[in-house]
Amino acid sequence: MKHLAILGAGGHGRVVAESAAATGWRISFFDDARTGRVDGHLVAGSASDLKGAATGYDGILVAIGTNRTRLNWIKCLRSSGATIVTVIDPSSKVSASAVVGAGTYLASGSMVGTGARLGEGCIVNTAATVDHDCDLADGVHLSPGVHLSGNVTIGEASWLGTGCSVRNDIVIGRDVVAGVGSAIVSDVANDQTVVGVPARPMGRL
Structure with missing residues (x-):
């Protein structure tokens, strides 16, 4: 063993x-x-x-x-x-065409779709989904129940809180934090903290 x-x-x-x-x-x-x-x-x-x-x-x-x-x-x-x-829970679903980097963890019930690319040291937590052709840089953390639509790009070390949803074709920068339940429908610059439905930078709600 x-x-x-x-x-x-x-x-x-x-x-x-x-x-x-x-x-x-x-x-x-x-x-x-x-x-x-x-x-x-x-x-x-x-x-x-x-x-x-x-x-x-x-x-x-x-x-x-x-x-x-x-x-x-x-x-x-x-x-x-x-x-x-990489550790992949047996209940997760990963497309044969997806690329998952070393040190990444895919939790119970997670899904990684066709053509998706995950960097090193990512966390795709319980029941989170990464749809087709998404591109996650190193160190991205998707909390439980996060859902990425197709063609989403997320920069290094960004963290999306539980229950976030992201519209297709969105670009999220590095070191971004998205609050619990946020709905991200427009691009997010580096080093931003966003919250709400729709998600907006803190201080501009």
């Missing part, structure tokens, strides 16, 4: 572990705040311990919700010789 190290044993890490175990991985956690066992899986050490042990695992998945932190850890661990892997 292949051995997966998961960096982060909090809520997101535990969800990742369930999906990984269901696809045949043996799990060990690394976490700065927890010891012993979490959901039956050994906490083998701290985050810094994993840097020294990276080559001892068949794969590593960084299960940290903060997008830039997740990307930084992927870069750090890869430089230590780690094999960064």
Whole structure:
């Protein structure tokens, strides 16, 4: 059985572990705040311990919700010789023509459509959908129930809150935050926080 190290044993890490175990991985956690066992899986050490042990695992998945932190850890661990892997829950649906980058997690009930491209270290959370020909840069996080229509482009490290919906052909910049339930029907510039129906930048509601 292949051995997966998961960096982060909090809520997101535990969800990742369930999906990984269901696809045949043996799990060990690394976490700065927890010891012993979490959901039956050994906490083998701290985050810094994993840097020294990276080559001892068949794969590593960084299960940290903060997008830039997740990307930084992927870069750090890869430089230590780690094999960064993708975890795809057995219940998710991924088109044969989609491209999913290393370190990305696809959660239960998620869908990635025809011709979609996902970068490294993305999270497509529970029941989120990515329709045809969408392009997600590294570190994008789609929270539960987010729905992207076709041909949506999202820049690096952007985060869409639970239940967001995005119209087709929209371009969302890097480091964008979209509030829970937002309906994005026009392009969003870099570093914006948008909320509402339709979504507008904070301070301009």
